[in-house]
Amino acid sequence: MEQILFKNMASPGYTPKISSYIAMGGYEALQKVFSEKITSDQLIEMVKKSGLRGRGGAGFPTGTKWSFIPKNPALTKYLCINADEGEPGTFKDRQLMEKDPHQMLEGIVISAYAIGAHTAYIYVRGELDLAMKTIEEAIEEARKKGFVGKNILSSGFDLEVYVHPGAGAYICGEETALLESLEGKRGKPRFKPPFPANFGLYGKPTVVNNVETLSNIPYIVNRGGEWFASIGVGKSTGTRLFSLSGHVKKPGNYEVPLGTTFRQLIFDLGGGIINGKKLKAIIPGGASASFFTEEHLDVKLDFEEVAKAGSMLGSGAVTVMDEETCMVWAALNLMHFFSHESCGKCTPCREGAPWLYKIMHRIEHGEGKMEDLDLLVSLCGNIAGKTVCAFGEAEVAPILGTLKYFRQEYEYHIREKSCPINHSERLATIGFP
Amino acid sequence: MISATARKKIENVITRYPEEEKRSALLPALHIVQNDNQGHLTEEMMKEVADLLEITPLQVYEVATFYTMYNLKPIGKYHIQVCRTLPCALMGAEKLVAYLEEKLGIGLGETTSDRLFTLTEVECLASCGTAPMMQINQNYYENLNKSKVDQILEELKQKATS
């Protein structure tokens, strides 16, 4: 199974320095673009052919997104890199930035050229100090070699790349909230349309792409769109980085071709469940994705197949829970997250998330009523699809998912007026000895 | 008052954005000021940032209160932020918090009387595969257990007094 994005860092002695990257064939794609005079239209076509889809969450085809940018050279355009990485369970972009910043940077320069942008902002979540320092150093190294700055490789193409720190707001990962935040405002999503391709940063045409998405670009340029499209299955092409966390023996980031099954990821690569326990639940794509169970182990990590099975591949975070995990407690934990992170722009989300949290809290603590279950469902129905951004759908996913597969646990809490699991005792034996 | 060094850094950051979009430098500027002022922002400083970026103090305040990384009250020398979100919770984050509370003799949101440590809980910090974890100032500490926590706190105490 060929590694693409993790190949460099897996090689012995590899460092985030430009010399390491160049020794592995880095920046050859950029040189190829200019020496072979590949046009921006040809690049967009190549990326379309590759079938590459966004790795940030929504899975939108990257080449198609780029093709929406107006061609008029007189218009200022921007490339914004989404390095906010706030989706619970996701930690892959951080690794890409800390361990192989030039790979992303080369992708950024080529992508900016493809859309005609002369300024790129890397919006990094403010907590990731090491990632920011590593990228800043990489930009300076690349500038010295003529890969960034004025007249890149004597091509006449100019590009400035800047790091822009966020400040701890999950919602700033949503692309329009990211743009608001970059403009120095509260990170509140904008209504769409207009889409960023027409009205983005400072009202100018803008592409927002995820770190992993852009890191793939040099390889597509080097080896062609067809090569990339030959990896994976159907409309899910290439490899993807999956962040594996929770009750698995070997948590971490794994690069596998799309189409691998959850079973292969969790058991073959992740080593299975810790302490010889049985698997109970899986979150297949970050906290915003609805839960799966053991019966979904043979579902393929493929955008369409996961959607067909009732969830989403989202950010590529796979969180695993063993048989002794209380599902009401798990959903309550995520509701804490969502009620804390709602930006407050729309009423259903601002008011609904804390309300859901309160109901979940009383159920978990033995004070729930059977009517609460209908209330939960009805509230979720009044939030999803009725908000400005997809956070609305995200916040109801853990509740609807756990109610669907583990309703009896909710009923147990209400009937017996307690949680069957003593978390405090249990957690001392697994993760925090 | 914002220090001369911080002011210089902010002026440099402003050049990264178009001339008429100075406001874009707001988040980076607040980080610079906060880091320069033992981890928190004062009203006076926010006003000065407003002047530098040619925006109103209200526009600065609006942003400073939205983002969780800005502290509007003084904090301890070391800000311990424990991730509490599900992947970390599955690996014992609740226990980690309880242990820190017991060891430091403070509750969440509080600062030790020697003003060395402030303890807070935060949401996912993109370190879920190495849970449980905490961030102290700019550094991540991962795969924690009791003895690691003991050692980390001891080292920080020594650093603070040496």
Ligand SMILES: Cc1cc2nc3c(=O)[nH]c(=O)nc-3n(C[C@H](O)[C@H](O)[C@H](O)COP(=O)(O)O)c2cc1C
């Ligand atoms: C609530 C919310 C949070 C998001 N957080 C992130 C994030 O942290 N990182 C990211 O790359 N995309 C995130 N996204 C997706 C972005 O809005 C957008 O789809 C993505 O940056 C596009 O890049 P891509 O096409 O390369 O995936 C989030 C979306 C929503 C609705």
Ligand code: SF4
């Ligand atoms: S759905 Fe929630 S997070 Fe999204 S814009 Fe509305 S209030 Fe903000």
Ligand code: FES
């Ligand atoms: S859940 Fe703790 S770092 Fe992600």
